[in-house]
Amino acid sequence: MVFWQDTPAEGFYVVVSGKVKVFKLSFEGREQILHLFGPGEPIGEVPVFAGETFPANAQTMEATELLFFPRSKLRDLLAQNPSLAMNMLAVLSRRLREFTRLIEDLSLKELPSRLAAYLLHQSRTPSGDGCDVVTLDVTKGVLSKILGTSQETLSRVLKRMSEAGFIDVDRRDIRILDRSSLEALAEGLQSLER
Amino acid sequence: MVFWQDTPAEGFYVVVSGKVKVFKLSFEGREQILHLFGPGEPIGEVPVFAGETFPANAQTMEATELLFFPRSKLRDLLAQNPSLAMNMLAVLSRRLREFTRLIEDLSLKELPSRLAAYLLHQSRTPSGDGCDVVTLDVTKGVLSKILGTSQETLSRVLKRMSEAGFIDVDRRDIRILDRSSLEALAEGLQSLER
DNA sequence: CGTTGAGTTGAGCTCTGTCAATAGCTGTGG
DNA sequence: CCACAGCTATTGACAGAGCTCAACTCAACG
Numbered sequence: 206m207v208f209w210q211d212t213p214a215e216g217f218y219v220v221v222s223g224k225v226k227v228f229k230l231s232f233e234g235r236e237q238i239l240h241l242f243g244p245g246e247p248i249g250e251v252p253v254f255a256g257e258t259f260p261a262n263a264q265t266m267e268a269t270e271l272l273f274f275p276r277s278k279l280r281d282l283l284a285q286n287p288s289l290a291m292n293m294l295a296v297l298s299r300r301l302r303e304f305t306r307l308i309e310d311l312s313l314k315e316l317p318s319r320l321a322a323y324l325l326h327q328s329r330t331p332s333g334d335g336c337d338v339v340t341l342d343v344t345k346g347v348l349s350k351i352l353g354t355s356q357e358t359l360s361r362v363l364k365r366m367s368e369a370g371f372i373d374v375d376r377r378d379i380r381i382l383d384r385s386s387l388e389a390l391a392e393g394l395q396s397l398e399r
Numbered sequence: 400m401v402f403w404q405d406t407p408a409e410g411f412y413v414v415v416s417g418k419v420k421v422f423k424l425s426f427e428g429r430e431q432i433l434h435l436f437g438p439g440e441p442i443g444e445v446p447v448f449a450g451e452t453f454p455a456n457a458q459t460m461e462a463t464e465l466l467f468f469p470r471s472k473l474r475d476l477l478a479q480n481p482s483l484a485m486n487m488l489a490v491l492s493r494r495l496r497e498f499t500r501l502i503e504d505l506s507l508k509e510l511p512s513r514l515a516a517y518l519l520h521q522s523r524t525p526s527g528d529g530c531d532v533v534t535l536d537v538t539k540g541v542l543s544k545i546l547g548t549s550q551e552t553l554s555r556v557l558k559r560m561s562e563a564g565f566i567d568v569d570r571r572d573i574r575i576l577d578r579s580s581l582e583a584l585a586e587g588l589q590s591l592e593r
Numbered sequence: 594c595g596t597t598g599a600g601t602t603g604a605g606c607t608c609t610g611t612c613a614a615t616a617g618c619t620g621t622g623g
Numbered sequence: 624c625c626a627c628a629g630c631t632a633t634t635g636a637c638a639g640a641g642c643t644c645a646a647c648t649c650a651a652c653g
Contacts, residue, residue: 229499231507232587235610239502254485255492260499283485290484291448291477297491298449304498305423305454308433311505312547313425315608344631353506358609360633376618376632393426429642509640539600552641554601570600570650 207248207263207271214252214259216275220244223269227261228350238351240303241266241343247296253279266347311353316362317397319352321390324372328381341377365397401442401457401465408446408453410469414438417463421455422544432545434497435460435537441490447473460541505547510556511591513546515584518566522575535571559591 207218207225218225225242239261242248251260253276283290310319328339341348349359363379366372371387373380381387389395401412401419412419419436433455436442445454447470477484504513522533535542543553557573560566565581567574575581583589 229503229507231503235507237502237506239499251492251495253492254488255490256496260496261503280485283488284481287478287481287484290481290488291474293488294448294477294484294491296449297488297495298445298447301445301491301495301498302450302454304495304502305433308431308498308501308505309423309425309455311502312431313423313429346631355610356632357611357634361609364633538598540598549642550600551602551643555641558601 207265208259210261211258213257214249214276216273217247217249217253217279218263219247219272219274221270221272223271224266225263225269225271226266226347227263229261236350237353238347239307240300241351250293250297252276266343314393316352316354316358317366318391318393320359320362320366321371321387323348323352324379324381325384325387325391337381339379339381341379344377362397365399369398401459402453404455405452407451408443408470410467411441411443411447411473412457413441413466413468415464415466417465418460419457419463419465420460420541421457423455430544431547432541433501434494435545444487444491446470460537508587510546510548510552511560512585512587514553514556514560515565515581517542517546518573518575519578519581519585531575533573533575535573538571556591559593563592 208214210229220242222244225248226238227240227242227248228236228238230236248263248271249259252258283293310322314322324339327341328337343351345359345363346356349356352359363372363374366387367374369386371381371383371390373382386395390397402408404423414436416438419442420432421434421436421442422430422432424430442457442465443453446452477487504516508516518533521535522531537545539553539557540550543550546553557566557568561568563580565575565577565584567576580589584591
């Protein structure tokens with residue numbers, strides 16, 4: 206565990222190596238991942254600027270190195286260094302944009318759309334509009350928690366997508382066979398037959 | 400309309416008077432409200448710092464006065480005025496914290512919990528643990544879009560809460576009769592009988 | 594008193610979560 | 624080199640939350 210939600214924050218962290226998940230837990234123990242952080246990314250900046258506590262939980266997912274920055278140091282630095290402040294504003298703004306999309310997805314889209322959007326987002330190598338392979342960097346169990354669903358439901362939707370001929374799943378490798386159909390699915394233009 | 404999502408942003412706005420909703424639309428036209436803004440609040444700051452476009456839509460809900468600030472002016476001001484930058488960082492951080500809660504609610508809680516939490520949040524006057532009245536500042540139709548549900552479902556849950564003796568609903572006035580039960584509901588400790 | 598928008602109620606259905614059982618891999622140790 | 628333990632993943636059966644469509648009620652206001 207890096208930190209628990211609602212606990213006082215003395216500072217924030219930057220990932221040097223490894224992988225950290227930031228997530229929320231329901232009362233029953235279900236988990237929603239807000240963001241996965243990799244090398245170079247800052248974690249837990251929010252309480253540096255507003256409030257005293259972390260808004261969510263953070264946990265390493267593998268052997269991980271972190272740098273810790275006490276909040277007061279950062280605030281001093283920012284006060285003296287306007288361009289650093291602008292960078293931090295950009296970081297928070299990007300995060301806000303992401304969260305906006307996550308809220309939209311959770312509230313307005315059903316799972317097939319979310320999954321299609323995720324796959325397309327991961328495969329940023331549109332070789333023509335041909336077929337490229339996305340290799341998941343997480344297990345399907347973790348992916349289900351990113352998408353806000355259960356492992357079982359994810360498995361079923363992946364199967365339906367395979368049967369529809371949109372993708373081909375081999376372990377963690379997912380080959381995109383029909384990019385345009387996935388795009389239609391992600392937009393909500395089309396629904397996935399059962 | 401103040402602005403549409405995915406359109407280029409020339410600057411941002413501050414509400415002087417009135418009320419503005421920031422929201423997302425699904426392909427079918429369903430609406431999720433991200434935030435309601437009132438006097439004094441800034442809208443659309445994200446694209447000033449990251450990306451070029453607005454992440455969501457904004458629309459006035461009544462007669463409204465807005466101030467407009469071109470992005471370049473703001474950036475100049477921030478570069479020269481570190482404490483203004485710190486304030487802006489605080490604004491974005493608070494928003495991020497709110498969005499974190501919204502994501503948690505949408506993904507991990509069911510409607511009765513969300514509604515209970517909303518009512519408790521609105522009634523910041525815990526007179527003893529007695530019964531105080533929350534007067535909705537929006538219609539129930541709008542409230543349903545804040546909570547991420549439909550008008551009909553909201554109506555049903557309000558009824559169930561009334562029948563359980565937790566609240567008493569009279570138009571837009573909602574009297575809290577059993578605060579502790581609402582709190583248990585909001586935490587997910589208890590579920591609402593049908 | 595009619596019109597309009599807000600709110601309620603009913604019926605049916607779909608998505609998706611849960612429980613439970615099964616299957617497949619992977620790495621460890623005998 | 625094989626068997627077993629322990630994940631990871633799949634599949635089936637079932638139930639419940641909540642969405643949609645549609646009809647209906649209600650209050651306010653001219």
